Amino acid sequence: MPTQLFDLKDRIALVTGASRGIGEATARLLAEQGAHVVLSSRKQADLDAVAASIIAGGGKASAIAAHQGDSEALARLVTEIDQRFGRLDILVNNAAANPYFGHISDTPMGMVDKTLQVNVKGYFELAALASKLMQRNGEGAIVNIASINGVTPGPMQGIYSITKAAVINMTKAFARECAPWGIRVNAVLPGLTDTKFASALTTNQEMLDHFLPSIPLGRVAQPNEIAPAVLYLVSDAASYVTGTTLTVDGGFLS
Template sequence: MLMNSLVKYSKTALNYSGAIRQMAYIPKNRLDGKVAVVTASTDGIGFGIARRLALEGAKVVISSRKQKNVDSALAKLKEEGLTAAGLVCHVSKKEDRIKLFDEAVKAFGGVDILVSNAAANPAVGSVLDADEEAWDKIFDINVKAAYLLAKESLPHIRKRGGGSIVFIASIAGYQPFDLLGAYSVSKTTLLGLTKAASQQLATENINVNCIAPGIVKTKFSAAISASKESEEAALSTIPMKRLGKVEDISGVAAFLVSDDAKYITGETIVAAGGMPSHL
């Protein structure tokens, strides 16, 4: 019995030690006083980014197209003692985008950070096989809404004396995926939007950067890990031989919106396990 107790205690201690090590690298107060708006942030990469920013001290406003998703994500954040608000937002609807920023001002006093994460991909196929309706929807959500969110966030960020805008693109923006042709082109467009917007805002203490995630294990990429064959095919393209984790992206986002990245603007950071990333 004594031996069993010692083994149980050792396992508990190891688990606790592992948890401490996992949390130790997160700077707890790096984003104190900051207010962040993160779109499409109740699951996957978006939720991971919102949670990481909150862990570092930011107050976060999350959003989703469905109220139940907002409620569930808010409950998870608040269970951890994190400061968050949330609401339904279809990023293609102007009134919803305006409400998103109004909620940040109402709940937390302003906006310092925008992370534009919302994306859609209603069609699978090569780029020139996409029909006009699918093309329009992809660009409406992935590009036009991202542009409008950035534009509409500016008055709020300027009131705070500066801040950060981060667009979430994809490795597919550099190396198009054949079955995600139109989606890939939309993500390439975000690389250009990042460059152009950063040049315009460079003297206003507003940094504009972009993250290009590789293949990250989320619901959005569930088809890739649905079978052993498809996952192995994906892993064959990744030098690190593993799929990305949400934490691989959220840490990059937290860095880019912190003062540690104050002299970085107009850049796209690729977090893709070594996948090729040159246009």
Template sequence: MSAPVVLITGALTGIGRATAFAYARQSANLVVSGRHQDVGEQLARELGDLGAQVEFVPADVRFDADVKNLVDRAVARFGRIDVAFNNAGTEGTPGPVTEVTDETYQATFDTNVKGTLLSLKHEFRIMGEQGGGSIVNVSSVFGLMGYPDATLYVGSKHAVTGITKAAALEGAAHGIRVNAVAPGYTQTAMYERFTGNDTARDAVSSALPLHRTATPEEIAEAVQYLGSDKASYVTGHVLTVDGGLMAGWPLFPSS
């Protein structure tokens, strides 16, 4: 069986980077993408040192031409795309709904929502021609519930959840599975920015049922499951990986 061809957006940090390393250790053929050329080329070298065949393609998922070029470059290098992990995302600018502006809306939704749609558009184009494939979008537990002072982020991730379900229905007839992973609090730079300080992070960890946040590698394991044949009958699903948060633990108990 030939090595799968895996495309990862937002691969330069956090969950995307961890997922790239997880696939490299399985000798997958990798196309990794992000906006920073120097960081991307260094990542490709590190992944190559593990024995993977790797191509770095710079891309900003907010722009159709960038995403088209990314997908076409992947096919030009490896001939197909078996798994796509649409991971590029941003937390935007947290704040109350009264402070939302055109700029803050676009900064969040263009990456999280438009970027996911453009990625699906071009991945469907290729996977439809080749007779199938697996796509994993990155949502969030906040794509399933609310959070104060994060209306834009929450809204964008709810959109990704809905887009995943609709795209799964479109893709089913073509052998394309579409799922999403919904991480809870995970040890990434985004999480550090979102929480702001160690005191807040300690409070989050102590309130979670498992009393800790996730590692990016744990989320990568879930992505690999959804992308693999082990999940061959799973589509339109949003897999929470959250340490029990969505089970109803009172993270914000009333005073």
């Protein structure tokens, strides 16, 4: 077993939703460990800023805008990675949508469609495209960012929770069928994290007063506390780990 278990030198890593939050923290950490990180999200300018910061810090990064809910954009993204680098070693499926907060019975069908498109279909399509590219090199690692809501539905977050439960099962399905290709597929389940994505909860004192007593560590996570779980799962330290979920929730589900 190599002594540098977390060394990602010469590996190409694609991180979606990488312009902020957990995606940005993960991209920065993977770059610190030597990976050339391909950053992706909807807005090119935001990606360019993060990529420039990583490069200024001595890392390697490229920025390619693509919407996780756009099938053609995802296909172009993977094709461009293939053309530029000829390989893909790591995929972190992180970009997600949570457009509706309210009673599940009042969820507009348009919101259902959007959440399913991004969180389920988008994850599935990108994992399928990436795994085929990884297959050529006989190895790879995929990490899907799910949520503790996929285990215990969050209040007023019904459709989002449903999609994250699907991501957990999707992870297991890809893990089983891609293992013969040397590809490992796992999921990280963050708890409540201080990101713009979760700001409806983290900036609402009433909501915090409701959630914090249920978290044994008594606080909200920071994005850089989620990223190391991803690093572990994509690294050689997890060479015999596939089809699993790693919960990072301050003890919420314990």
